Structures are given as C-alpha cells and as structure tokens.
Amino acid sequence: DIQMTQSPSSxxxxxxxxxxxxxxxxxxxxxxxxxxxQKPGKAPKLLIYDAxxxxxxxxxxxxGSGSGTDFTFTISSLQPxxxxxxxCQQYDNLxxxxxxxxxxxxxxx
Amino acid sequence: xVQLVESGGGVVQPGGSxxxxxxxxxxxxxxxxxxxxxxxxxxxxxxxxxIRYDGSNKYxxxxxxxxxxxSRDNSxxxxxxxxxxxxxxxxxxxxxxxxxxxxxLHAFDIWGQGTMVTVSS
Numbered sequence: 708d709i710q711m712t713q714s715p716s717s718x719x720x721x722x723x724x725x726x727x728x729x730x731x732x733x734x735x736x737x738x739x740x741x742x743x744x745q746k747p748g749k750a751p752k753l754l755i756y757d758a759x760x761x762x763x764x765x766x767x768x769x770x771g772s773g774s775g776t777d778f779t780f781t782i783s784s785l786q787p788x789x790x791x792x793x794x795c796q797q798y799d800n801l802x803x804x805x806x807x808x809x810x811x812x813x814x815x816x
Numbered sequence: 817x818v819q820l821v822e823s824g825g826g827v828v829q830p831g832g833s834x835x836x837x838x839x840x841x842x843x844x845x846x847x848x849x850x851x852x853x854x855x856x857x858x859x860x861x862x863x864x865x866x867i868r869y870d871g872s873n874k875y876x877x878x879x880x881x882x883x884x885x886x887s888r889d890n891s892x893x894x895x896x897x898x899x900x901x902x903x904x905x906x907x908x909x910x911x912x913x914x915x916x917x918x919x920x921l922h923a924f925d926i927w928g929q930g931t932m933v934t935v936s937s
Contacts, residue, residue, distance in 0.1 A: 708878075741922075741923045741924075743861075743924075745861075750911055750927035750928065750929055750930055751861065751911075751924070751927055752927070753923055753924060753925050756916070756922075756923045756925075757923075762925070794860065794861055796861075796863075796923070796924075798921045798922055798923070799921070800920050800921055802875075803866065803875040803920075803921050804863075804875070804877075804921070805851075805863035805866075805921055806863070807860055807861040807862065807863065808860075809860050810860045810861075
C-alpha cells in the first residue's frame with residue numbers, strides 16, 4: 708500500500724505569509740495527487756487536482772506542484788478565511804486504492 | 817444546485833448493522849463514480865469504498881472489506897453503504913462524495929454534509 712507522509716502536522720503563520728505544506732509518497736505516484744481544505748465541522752473541499760491543477764472557483768493564491776514522490780502545496784498570501792486543515796490524497800487504479808495524508812492544521816499567529 | 821445529502825446514521829451496538837443513504841441532485845448521477853469516505857472524531861480522512869457509474873465494479877479499503885457493501889440505484893439517484901459487523905473503530909462521520917470520473921478513482925469534487933455513525937454498547 709502507498710503511504711502518504713504530510714508535514715508539518717500543524718503550523719501557525721501571520722496574515723499575508725506564504726505557507727507551504729509538503730506531502731511525500733512511499734513510491735512514485737506520478738502526478739496522482741490532490742489537495743483538500745477542511746474547515747471545522749464542514750466537509751472537505753477540493754482545491755488542487757493532479758498535483759497542480761486549480762479546481763474551478765478556487766482562489767489563485769492556492770497552488771500545488773511536484774511529481775513522483777514529493778509534492779508541495781502553497782498558499783501565497785495567507786488569509787483569515789484559510790484557517791483550516793489541509794489534506795493531500797493520492798489515487799491509484801492498479802490496484803484501486805485511495806490514501807490521504809495525515810493533515811496539516813493551519814492557524815493564524 | 818449540485819448536492820449530496822446523507823442519511824441513516826445513528827447509534828448501533830458492536831456487531832450490529834446500519835445502512836447509509838446518499839441522495840444526489842443537480843448532476844447526472846448515473847454518469848459518475850461515487851465514494852464513501854469517513855472521519856473518526858478528531859482524526860483524519862479515510863477512504864472507505866468506491867462504485868463505478870454503472871455499479872459494475874466496487875472497491876473497498878482493507879479495513880472494511882467483507883463487512884461493508886457499497887451499492888447504487890441510478891433510477892433513484894441514490895448511493896448506499898450497508899455496514900455489517902460494526903466495530904467501535906467504525907465510529908465516524910461518513911461522507912458520500914462524487915468522483916471526477918465515471919469508472920476510475922481520481923478526486924472527490926462534490927461532498928455531502930456527512931452523517932454520524934456511533935458504535936457503542
């Protein structure tokens with residue numbers, strides 16, 4: 708099974724800061740990597756798919772990059788409404804399986 | 817608008833059964849793969865199961881294989897999760913989610929609001 712290691716598990720940053728989260732796969736997953744935002748008490752929301760594609764309607768301050776085993780999620784300028792937990796998620800179809808990273812809780816300093 | 821609404825959660829004793837439902841609206845339900853994803857209290861997300869757009873293939877996480885069954889009724893725009901032999905570790909909010917694709921696992925682009933399942937004596 709593919710394991711996803713996400714770091715850090717939490718971070719505190721100021722409004723306007725650049726925030727970076729990383730996700731490492733236990734084996735090569737090409738670009739089969741998505742990123743989600745989950746606010747407290749709410750369902751997750753898709754932000755980035757296939758490592759670097761911005762989902763429709765998502766602000767451009769969110770971005771993703773990487774391929775193979777190492778991936779990065781970036782908020783270019785942290786806003787108060789970005790307070791949430793962020794998850795990476797890999798997918799595979801041979802055999803079919805989906806795995807989430809452990810999550811990164813983002814707070815305002 | 818595009819919407820998924822789960823129902824059927826509740827409190828059940830260990831070893832018991834429960835069936836969750838997810839009513840879809842605002843998109844062509846029969847054209848997309850569908851998933852169940854769960855989240856234990858205070859924990860991260862865990863994928864549970866996937867069903868192809870036509871119901872012909874189903875895939876499960878190892879943690880629920882042999883106990884849970886995913887199904888769908890495209891005539892009713894409804895997704896189901898039959899949960900048997902429930903354990904305390906199955907306690908979680910269960911979300912249904914739509915996939916980008918019809919027949920392969922990819923990404924969850926639409927989520928329901930979730931339904932809570934508590935397994936306790």
